[in-house]
Ligand code: ADP
């Protein structure tokens with residue numbers, strides 16, 4: 348039996364700002380329980396729903412020294428769907444309406460979290476063989492393990508994996524201040540360790556000190572070794588290429604299942620989608636004030652509204668995309684310029700564009716189920732889960748060939764009758780528009796072909812079963 352401890356800053360169903368939470372919350376369920384005991388440590392954010400907080404049980408508390416302050420650490424636990432989740436409590440650090448705030452606050456928050464999580468291991472009574480870290484928020488874990496948590500019953504011989512979900516975010520802050528906050532010796536703050544371009548960099552620390560580095564698709568693993576995608580760490584990624592690998596994400600096939608989903612109007616599966624799926628569309632059109640027409644080409648977007656997701660391409664050709672025979676439904680929050688852009692088009696094309704500038708799990712499920720196509724023209728995309736959710740619901744993804752989008756969406760080939768979606772290569776608005784119009788022409792002109800794409804999309808298997816095995820192999824090889 349191998350003991351694996353995930354440490355992360357978010358995880359469903361407790362707290363989510365993006366795909367990281369989906370992965371951390373669902374992957375642990377899918378390991379072989381006879382061989383792996385996988386548990387998870389998360390912060391006990393004040394903004395976690397009461398529904399969950401009230402089910403957590405208090406285990407113990409103690410104090411740790413962070414910089415010059417002594418800080419309270421409470422440890423709570425809750426079992427959810429067969430997985431043991433532990434929560435680090437400290438209302439000073441984990442208060443506020445969202446998990447993240449200003450970077451200087453987050454730098455201290457996650458220095459605290461990393462030390463607190465490691466210090467909580469004896470309280471939990473679980474000696475990990477491997478600690479699996481996720482993103483910059485847990486980048487200090489391998490560093491602290493090396494520096495101070497390295498001997499005795501609970502800490503000797505722990506191996507570490509760090510998974511990069513998004514290289515763009517690295518946890519960068521002033522060198523001197525970070526030295527102070529983390530309590531780490533200046534030995535660590537050199538360019539071969541935590542220092543990068545004059546600042547301290549948590550993710551760099553994690554990548555440098557972890558035994559294995561993974562990211563969430565093979566294409567992204569290759570891309571981040573190049574300057575364009577490397578976010579100024581491509582040199583480091585190349586240096587670590589002997590321990591770097593890509594394991595594509597899956598999604599939770601129980602949570603995202605059109606056959607049983609209670610958030611959607613009409614359930615369906617691979618056999619019944621032709622007769623049932625459109626009922627979701629019509630109900631959504633009605634509720635959102637779009638013209639009700641089961642035959643209209645309805646295109647969905649569910650996303651954080653940031654540059655990463657390719658919204659400047661959409662901005663460039665939105666008037667052309669919004670042709671008479673197209674409807675758009677957008678669900679997302681983020682950068683104001685994009686929120687306002689979609690509000691504007693909603694106003695301009697009232698009965699064919701619906702901008703929903705908020706966060707709602709339920710609405711996201713309805714959109715995945717209702718739409719004909721899903722548009723995701725990302726500038727870069729480590730993996731992307733939205734396109735996997737779309738495939739699962741038989742909603743045809745239109746994507747740019749980058750990162751996980753390239754690895755998970757097979758482009759339609761009309762001559763061979765293959766493919767699960769549509770894709771384009773260059774980050775160019777007119778190339779996107781061309782592929783978008785091609786998809787539309789297949790939808791309107793070749794319905795049987797379209798339905799076969801839907802069929803293949805629903806058949807594609809992006810459940811965790813395959814990728815969880817790859818993580819198991821990785822753990823075994825360590
Ligand atoms: P990223 O992690 O970069 O944001 P992913 O595609 O990996 O992108 O994951 C995004 C996740 O967040 C998906 O589960 C998607 O459904 C969800 N999501 C994004 N925006 C919203 C929103 N406004 N409301 C509900 N869910 C959202």
Ligand code: GLC
Nearest residue numbers: 366367512728729730731732
């Ligand atoms: C990040 C990436 C996204 C990926 C997710 C989960 O948020 O932007 O592409 O799917 O992490 O790994």
